[in-house]
Amino acid sequence: MGKTLTSSIDVAAGATTLRAVDYLRVSTEDQAKGYGVAYTSKKTARYMERKGWEHVGTYTDEGVSGSLEAHQRGDLKRLMEDAHRDPRPFDMVVVNEGRAIGRTGRAFWRWVWDLEELGIFVAVVKDDYDNSTASGRSKMRKDADYAEEERENIRSRTQGGIQEKAEDGGFPGGQARYGYRIANKGKKGEQKLVIDECDGGEYCTRALPCEPLHEAVVLRRARVFAVKFRGNWRKVALSLNAEGLLNRSGKPWSHANIRSRLMNEDLLKGRFVFRSTKNAELGPDGRPVWGESIVMELDPMFTPEEVAELRRATSKPARSAAGPGRVYSLSSRIISPCGKHYVGATRADATTRHYRCTGKAEAYPGAPTCSCSQIDAGGVETWAWTEVCKLLGDAERLRTMAEQWMGTTVGGTFSEAG
Structure with a gap:
C-alpha cells in the first residue's frame, strides 16, 4: 500500500x-x-x-x-x-x-x-x-x-454435481416452471419435474386439496380462452380471474403475466433447458464455464395439435415501425396528479401526439386506475423548451436553484447565457 x-x-x-x-x-x-x-x-x-x-x-x-x-x-x-x-x-x-x-x-x-x-x-x-x-x-x-x-473449489464441485444430475435427467434444483412440480422432493437423485395436475381424485376438495397446486388446469384453461379470444390477453386474464384460477402467488392474473407463462417456448415444446446459453457464464474461449447447456424432455402440457391451434389464434401481423416525429422528450419526466408519471403513448394511427399517465395501466384486468387526463405532447414540449431557454438566460434564478439543490451557497458567478 x-x-x-x-x-x-x-x-x-x-x-x-x-x-x-x-x-x-x-x-x-x-x-x-x-x-x-x-x-x-x-x-x-x-x-x-x-x-x-x-x-x-x-x-x-x-x-x-x-x-x-x-x-x-x-x-x-x-x-x-x-x-x-x-x-x-x-x-x-x-x-x-x-x-x-x-x-x-x-x-x-x-x-x-x-x-x-x-x-x-x-x-x-x-x-x-x-x-x-x-x-x-x-x-x-x-x-x-x-x-x-x-x-x-467448492463452487466447482457444487456446479459439477448439479451438471451431472442434469445430465442424468434429474431436476438440478431451483423453482419449478409454472405448470410443473418437483416429484420425489427430498429424495437424492430421484427428483424430477412432472406436470402439476391433480392426483387426489375424489379425495381432493377445496377444503382439503391434494399436494399439487393444479397449475396444469390453469394453463389448459388459459389456452382455451386464448384460442377463443384470438390472443386478447386481457380477456384471457379476466376469464381466469373470474373463475378463481389465480397465479402461483394467489393474486389475479395480469394479461402480460399469463401471456408470458402460456407462450413460453420451453413450455410449448415440453422441455426444460438447464444452463441456457442466453444466461450462461462464459469463459475466455466463449464456452460455458460450469458446463454445457442441457435440454431435458418433459411430459408435454399440450398435444402438438393444441400447440398449433394456440399459435394460429395468437399470431399477430408484424407492427410497422413508428413514423417520424414519434419522439417523446419528456417521457417519464412529468409527474401526474395521481403520483405516477406520464409517458408517450399515442396510437400509431393517430395524427397528434399525447402523453398518457402510467396510472391508467391496470395491475390486472379490472384493477382500479387513475383519472388523469392526457396531455398534448406538442404543447407541453413547447412550454418546457421555452422555460429552459428562459432559465439559461437568468443567472440569478440558476444560482437560486443550484443553492437549493446543493443545500449550500455556491461560490463564483454564472456567466450570462449567450
Missing part, C-alpha cells in the same frame, strides 16, 4: 490497553456444519483475553456469503461506519479465520485496507497474526489466496 505500518502495540497511542471488537461472519454452509456464531465468538473472546485486549464490541453477520463486499454485509457496513468516527472507537478487529474477512480478493482486501488507512488493524485467531507487521501481512496474503481458492 506504499505506507509504513506501525506495530499493533503502537496503534492506540497513549492507551495502556488495545481496544478490540470481534467480527463474526458465518455463511449458510458453515451453519449447516454446526459452526455458528456461538462457536466463533468463543474463539475470538478467548483470543482477546489472552492478548490482554479490551473487548469493546461485537459485529455479527449470520448466513452471509464471504464473496460480498463490506457495504453488502449489514453489520460489517456498520463496523466500517463506526470505524470512521472521531475519536476512533477501537484499534483492532478480530476474526476467527481469514475466510471470515472475505472469500474473494475484492471482498477480502478493500475493507482491510480502509481500516489500515484509519490506523485500525485486523487480527486472525487461527495462526495468531495481525496485519500490523510485515510477517502478519504475509500470512494474511496467504489466507486471502487460500480463501479464494477454497471458494472456487
Whole structure:
C-alpha cells in the first residue's frame, strides 16, 4: 500500500490497553456444519483475553456469503461506519479465520485496507497474526489466496454435481416452471419435474386439496380462452380471474403475466433447458464455464395439435415501425396528479401526439386506475423548451436553484447565457 505500518502495540497511542471488537461472519454452509456464531465468538473472546485486549464490541453477520463486499454485509457496513468516527472507537478487529474477512480478493482486501488507512488493524485467531507487521501481512496474503481458492473449489464441485444430475435427467434444483412440480422432493437423485395436475381424485376438495397446486388446469384453461379470444390477453386474464384460477402467488392474473407463462417456448415444446446459453457464464474461449447447456424432455402440457391451434389464434401481423416525429422528450419526466408519471403513448394511427399517465395501466384486468387526463405532447414540449431557454438566460434564478439543490451557497458567478 506504499505506507509504513506501525506495530499493533503502537496503534492506540497513549492507551495502556488495545481496544478490540470481534467480527463474526458465518455463511449458510458453515451453519449447516454446526459452526455458528456461538462457536466463533468463543474463539475470538478467548483470543482477546489472552492478548490482554479490551473487548469493546461485537459485529455479527449470520448466513452471509464471504464473496460480498463490506457495504453488502449489514453489520460489517456498520463496523466500517463506526470505524470512521472521531475519536476512533477501537484499534483492532478480530476474526476467527481469514475466510471470515472475505472469500474473494475484492471482498477480502478493500475493507482491510480502509481500516489500515484509519490506523485500525485486523487480527486472525487461527495462526495468531495481525496485519500490523510485515510477517502478519504475509500470512494474511496467504489466507486471502487460500480463501479464494477454497471458494472456487467448492463452487466447482457444487456446479459439477448439479451438471451431472442434469445430465442424468434429474431436476438440478431451483423453482419449478409454472405448470410443473418437483416429484420425489427430498429424495437424492430421484427428483424430477412432472406436470402439476391433480392426483387426489375424489379425495381432493377445496377444503382439503391434494399436494399439487393444479397449475396444469390453469394453463389448459388459459389456452382455451386464448384460442377463443384470438390472443386478447386481457380477456384471457379476466376469464381466469373470474373463475378463481389465480397465479402461483394467489393474486389475479395480469394479461402480460399469463401471456408470458402460456407462450413460453420451453413450455410449448415440453422441455426444460438447464444452463441456457442466453444466461450462461462464459469463459475466455466463449464456452460455458460450469458446463454445457442441457435440454431435458418433459411430459408435454399440450398435444402438438393444441400447440398449433394456440399459435394460429395468437399470431399477430408484424407492427410497422413508428413514423417520424414519434419522439417523446419528456417521457417519464412529468409527474401526474395521481403520483405516477406520464409517458408517450399515442396510437400509431393517430395524427397528434399525447402523453398518457402510467396510472391508467391496470395491475390486472379490472384493477382500479387513475383519472388523469392526457396531455398534448406538442404543447407541453413547447412550454418546457421555452422555460429552459428562459432559465439559461437568468443567472440569478440558476444560482437560486443550484443553492437549493446543493443545500449550500455556491461560490463564483454564472456567466450570462449567450
